[in-house]
Amino acid sequence: MLLVMNMEGDVLEGEGRPSTEYKLHREVYRRRSDITAVIHAHPPKAVAFTIAGRRLDTGLLPECVVTLGNVPVAPYALPGTEALPRSMTELICLSDVVLLARHGSVTAGTSLGEAFKKLEKLEQCAQIQLYAEALGGPKPFSSREIADLEGLRGHYGVNSRTMSFGEA
């Protein structure tokens, strides 16, 4: 069921009650005038990394470097409260993709398809890193290889907001 809401949190169209997590969506729209689609999800493998206190390295695969960049993790915040959107306010200004510790993800774009692709890539990164861990641990790209991949964004028309791998 889809609901149409205004920025005050009133339901304009649709039946039923909105998820308490609509506040996450609203926070992204408030902070990012360039964004027109937001997906909040609970991708299990990506979230597992935040629970284990392990870094999900989105710099291990070419398409993840290009599409996602260095994905930041927002600190844990109580679901359904104002603390949750607040926990990722700064990070969503820097990156279209943010992991929420012990909770889920927020991916933003200019269409639902674009936001969904970022979500899918994020979970794919987590799955492949888990496989690589089982095989003795991933071997990272060199910083030169990362820089070359970041340089391809323009070529592929990727205009996502991403953090570089030099940033924390």
Ligand SMILES: [Zn+2]
């Ligand atoms: Zn959630």
